[in-house]
Amino acid sequence: MDSLQSLPPLSTLSTSVSSALNADLGTNHDLTQAPSIVAEFLTQCDDLERNLVHLNRTLESNLASYASFSNRIGHLFGIVNSKLTDLGSSVCLGSSVSDGEGLGEELPSLAKEVARVEAVRAYAVVVFQYAKKGREKVEQLLLESTTSYPIICDNLKKIYPARDGNPAKIAVRGLSLALPRGECFGMFGPNGGGKTSLINMMIGLTKPTSGTAYLQGLDILTSMDTIYTSMGVCPQHDLLWETLTGREHLLFYGRLKNLKGSALNQAVEGSLKSVNLFHGGVADKHAGKYSGGMKWRLSVAISLIGDPKVVFMDEPSTGLDPASRNSLWSVVKQAKRDRAIILTTHSMEEAEVLCDRLGIFVDGALRCIGNAKELKGRYGGSYIFTITTYSNNEEEVENMVQHLSPNANKIYRISGTQKFEMPKQEVRIADVFQAVENAKSRFTVFAWGSADTTLEDVFIKVARGAQAVNILS
Incomplete structure (x- = not known):
């Protein structure tokens, strides 16, 4: 469906189902038509599921309509459950109905389908609430023109066009998010969930399909050249030159951040010390001779040179040994004090150690947000x-x-x-x-x-919920 207007009229659907139930499951309990009624209702359930998924994916422009839609679905479920109760059955609560009443296996099937659609509706409502809160916060901050939130995503969306017979891929689904200074925000989710696509838009590697983001109050669509001087990036794969030393890398990137003279030299020395690459002549060795852990530490130092107020780290500890990982964590914890950091990770331990808030990113959308304790309590x-x-x-x-x-x-x-x-x-x-x-x-x-319950358990539960919606769609 391309728009909300193309949805079927659910008020008509509710009326027709109610009439059918009244006609065939009325006071005389004439149940001869029950199988056909059940089959019709199952078809309507499938329609409802498809519409829920569609609305869930277009929340940013259909919040009011979504709420109305959700209420009407609840009304429809009420009609069905009322009729089940009138028949003296409580199948939806786990009871059974004998074949002698004429329903056979159809009524339990009906109850199962009602429960299935209700579960999808409940899940969609949760995602709707997160999207609505994020959207309201962003709208408020944009009106205030505040600078206390270095990162603001305003309905950011990325769609990769269809190619070679493959359908279009929605990588980021209208994300609205605001991050204050001093916060490390962790994103974790399955591969292909959209985390890297989000970061690539915000650092200027790809353009959004729609929406925008503001870094330090500057629009990524119009002010990217200025943003580069106050932004740090630690990519998923290092972008080092093997023939340059660690010190030369930092001198180069420091100049890009407008550092000069003694200020540049002091910043380089401080960065090398912070990631334990200063002593023993390591700073003046070619990066091609560095171990994997040393390369990662240099990449982190590059992302922090020039004291940027916005930093993006894409799985920075991947492949590190425990000692190098703990050293990296210490650097990040120190760095986040006066910065906003977005960090993607597959490590639940890393997320708990470093991140003030966490977001589970599945199928291009944040499915939940909160600190580790809140998420465990909510899904535990x-x-x-x-x-x-x-x-x-x-x-x-x-x-x-x-x-x-x-x-x-x-x-x-x-x-x-x-x-x-x-x-x-x-x-x-x-x-x-x-x-x-x-x-x-x-x-x-x-x-x-x-x-x-652990963060891993929370992740599995949320990811499965999102995948269930996708399967039903």
Whole structure:
């Protein structure tokens, strides 16, 4: 669909479904037409899902319409559940209906589809709320012309055109975001989610399809040459010249930041010391002779030369050994005090150590934002139970977990290792210990553990929710 106007009239849909239910599931309980009604409703459910996905992707221009749309869907679900209740059934709450009533398997199927569409609607509403809050904040800041937010994204969008028979790719879906000075904002998400595309627009490598961003109050569409002098970038892959020394790299980039004379020399020396490349003659060796960790440290020093107030770091610790990584983290924590930093990472540990706020970026959109504690609280409420046995004991483990926690959710199973999410309200840790000890008398348990929700668990849950919406679309 190309526009909101092309959506089907949901008020008509609600009326038609209500009339059909009243006609065929009325007071006389004539259920002979139930299968056809269910089939029609399933078709309508599919339409609703497609429309939800479409609206979710065009939130920035359809906020009011989206809210109205969501309310009408809720009304439609109310009609269906009311009729199920009138029939003396509570299928949606897990009960069943006998074949003798004429519905056979269709009514449970209907309830399942209603629940499926409702789950999509609930997920879309959450994303809608994040988009709305971000949009309102950006609009307020643009009116105030404030400089306390060095990074402001205003409905930033990137679409790569169709090519070689492949459809157009929406890399960034109308992002609105504001970052204050002194904050390191972490973005993590699956590969291809749009993180690097977002950074490439903001550093001037690619142009936005629509929208813009303001760095230090300057528009990236019209003032990129000026922005370059007050911006630092640490790319995903180093951009070093093998025949230049570390010192020569910093002298070159320092001059690009308008540093000269003694100020330039002091800045270079300070940068080399901050990343432990100053002593032992390392600064005057060719970059081609540096180890991978040394190259990354030099790239970080380049991004911070000239005291830029806006810094972008794209997976800066990838491939570093633990010692080099910890050294890098110390530099970033020191640097963020008077800067706004956007950092992308696949390391949950790095995200927790460095970032004041985190955003999970999936399919071109931020699906949630908050600090690590907030995200764990919002998507947690569960124990994560992991156990490793022989592969032929996996079914016994599943039965044990289901007995402990009927609503447990299996996260993964790999060669005898299984990971489950168990709601805290229905399981006690003492019971888990007892169950595992009892299980050891029946089969071999190589290792097991129970922990609170981690950032990795939050990421998996949010990413799966986004993928479910994409599959339904």
